[in-house]
Amino acid sequence: MSDFYSNMYNPDVLTCLANLSNDEVFTPPEVANRMLDMLPEELWHNSSATFLDPACKSGVFLREIAKRLIEGLKEEIPDLQERIDHIFHKQLYGIAITELTSLLSRRSVYCSKYPNSQYSITLFEDTSGNIRYKRIPHRWQNGKCLFCGASKSEYERGDELETHAYEWIHTTKPEEIFKMKFDVIIGNPPYQLSDGGNGASATPIYQQFVEQAKKLKPRFLSMIIPARWFAGGRGLDSFRNSMLHDDRIRVLHDFPTASDCFPGVEIKGGVCYFLWKRDEHGLCLVSSHNGDQVEITERPLLEEGMETFIRNDTQISLLHKVKSFHEKSFSDILNAGRFYGFHTKIEWDSDKKHGKIQTADGKSFVVMSATKEGNFDTKVYIHGGECWVQGTSIPKNKDFSSKYKIIIPRSGNPGGSILGKPKLSEPGSCSSNTYVVAAPIGYDMTEDIAQNMLAYIKTKFFRFLVAIKTSTQDMPPKAYEFVPLQDFNECWTDEKLYRKYGLTEKEIEAIEKAIPEMI
Incomplete structure (x- = not known):
């Protein structure tokens, strides 16, 4: 075992911490569980259901899914170790966004950052298990990355620094990463990257994680993302259009004040998380959160005559009254x-x-x-x-x-x-x-x-x-x-x-x- 550790690359944790992006917001366990609560109960009793987090940071989604499966599969797989081995080897998969988050995620999920060590609760043959991290280069053209729009001057770096070229969105064939289909894709992706413009100019990238996930056609897709897409804007108009016209989004939780979801975090425009169901169409159950108060309505995401998402019924009724006067804008x-x-x-x-x-x-x-x-x-x-x-x-x-x-x-x-x-x-x-x-x-x-x-x-x-x-x-x-x-x-x-x-x-x-x- 000593040879194993002495021969293994052991990154400096402080260097890793220094290279975290300020748009990599970690998900509190209670928020992860509220998102998991939107999924059907039957999944936790299904030993063939597969789950993917394409933007692992702390591993919280995979850890909380594991807890539910360990309990839900008791009858089908009575032996605890056999059940754990099956869940972690056959059902849970993740793609870490940085080297540090790969270590954090493995530690959270396998109880060891090296799942082929004696400290892991389930043994893999390699140091990654099913939570992979692969350093990916940006593909530069005219000073910008073709995939994510990152600035070459900002992100063309040495090997000691993170590139923030996330594997999930730096490929045209995400299905080739694990070469398998998933029942559930869930996560909290990075939100934006500097594009080299004036000041703190940045390009949103969270929408690309959602779009890539849809390409795999999972049964269920859930992500927590900034709510700025409601109104479109920079790089988000086509994403807004596709989301607001997609009647497979069956549940949406909206937090105009981000700290109501992420305590102590300010994100202009708030955040939201949603549940997309591949095989169902219909109205969306919209929950508008304001502190401890929640307004719940079932409605289409796109109101007739509107081009943007209206966040609650009060706003909708007010807008209809204003529009009834047929005045110029x-x-x-x-x-x-x-x-x-x-x-x-x-x-x-x-x-x-x-x-x-x-x-x-x-x-x-x-x-x-x-x-x-x-x-x-x-x-x-x-x-x-x-x-x-x-x-x-x-x-x-x-x-x-x-x-x-x-x-x-x-x-x-x-x-x-x-x-x-x-x-x-x-x-x-x-x-x-x-x-x-x-x-x-x-x-x-x-x-x-x-x-x-x-x-x-x-x-x-x-x-x-x-x-x-x-x-x-x-x-x-x-x-x-x-x-x-x-x-x-x-x-x-x-x-x-x-x-x-x-x-x-x-x-x-x-x-x-x-x-x-x-x-």
């Missing part, structure tokens, strides 16, 4: 951030008084810091402040710089006020890509009309409708599609809006509890 008067042609970034000179602002077509213009001087007569609202440019140099829509308009930060706050603080953009001002611009084409806004529009945007009613549509920080014009356009010759308050649309006490309470005041 507020998104119709919104313009994308580059309305004036300016990027966000400014490169300041050493004196901090002069700099250059980039434009969408690659040009640059001189700007001055927050001081109007000479021909620098037009204010530009930028991230974190303002600067001045020559009005004649505005690349696009320069006529609007002389009008009143409202600008709203493109970056929102899903867990709080929903929107960044909007502001009045007075005549003699424009804005960079930091803001979307409310500038109705066809009529000039007076200051009073602009102030009324600003008051409307700040209402809880307005921001609640935005929150239904999107759960990410990115707030492009389409995020406002559910918001109705009003007559801004009058000032709108929440109370007037509640009366206009005939909201019930329950609907009003939902808005008031979810959305804070915006001063």
Whole structure:
């Protein structure tokens, strides 16, 4: 036995820990068991049922499945050791996402990180057992991985570091990994990978784990994933479309606040887990969780006339009331951030008084810091402040710089006020890509009309409708599609809006509890 350990590669655990991705959220046992509770009881008494976790981290799913099978197969296989050997050799399989999680998973499932050692509760011939880990290279093209979209500059690494090239999604034939079919595929996949964009830009990858699992056509599929796919967005539109039109998703548990599922973890937009049944079609049993309260309804995932998943009945009834007025959408008067042609970034000179602002077509213009001087007569609202440019140099829509308009930060706050603080953009001002611009084409806004529009945007009613549509920080014009356009010759308050649309006490309470005041 000493020769066995001395000749075995023994990785440095601290190095492994340092290379865990912050999007590899570990699943609490109670959550894993709630997901397993969705599966039919008969599975735990079936000695031929097979289970796969394609994204093993702690091994919690396989461990909890093993507990249920050990109890459920007592009558069929009375001898405990024979039962354990059968379950671990013939029924449970896993693919670890990193070298460390392979060791953690084997330790959880086999009671030894080396299942061919004397400490394992069941003996295998190799060091992996049925929980495999294989270091996979990314396949680079134009600086990105063809499979997962990871950035080459971020993830082309030496052998001592994890590549985060997950085996399950770095193959076109996942069925070849174990060369067998599975009754159940269940897990909690990694959520995203850095794509080398600006700031903390990242590409979602959890949807690829779901799509790969469907290729194997298991009887049951269950995964816990971020809920951002409800509204689509970056890399998720086709996935959203396929999921919302898939009537084999029979159960969905939705947690708008991720910490209600993962204590102490913040995931913008919340999380969800679902049960997909290959051989059943019908309505979905949707459980919407809000702390200790749960609202349960049986309904289609995609409401008629909607393009996104609506999270609960209160939101659905409110939206139907708004839509019954057949008003235009507020998104119709919104313009994308580059309305004036300016990027966000400014490169300041050493004196901090002069700099250059980039434009969408690659040009640059001189700007001055927050001081109007000479021909620098037009204010530009930028991230974190303002600067001045020559009005004649505005690349696009320069006529609007002389009008009143409202600008709203493109970056929102899903867990709080929903929107960044909007502001009045007075005549003699424009804005960079930091803001979307409310500038109705066809009529000039007076200051009073602009102030009324600003008051409307700040209402809880307005921001609640935005929150239904999107759960990410990115707030492009389409995020406002559910918001109705009003007559801004009058000032709108929440109370007037509640009366206009005939909201019930329950609907009003939902808005008031979810959305804070915006001063």
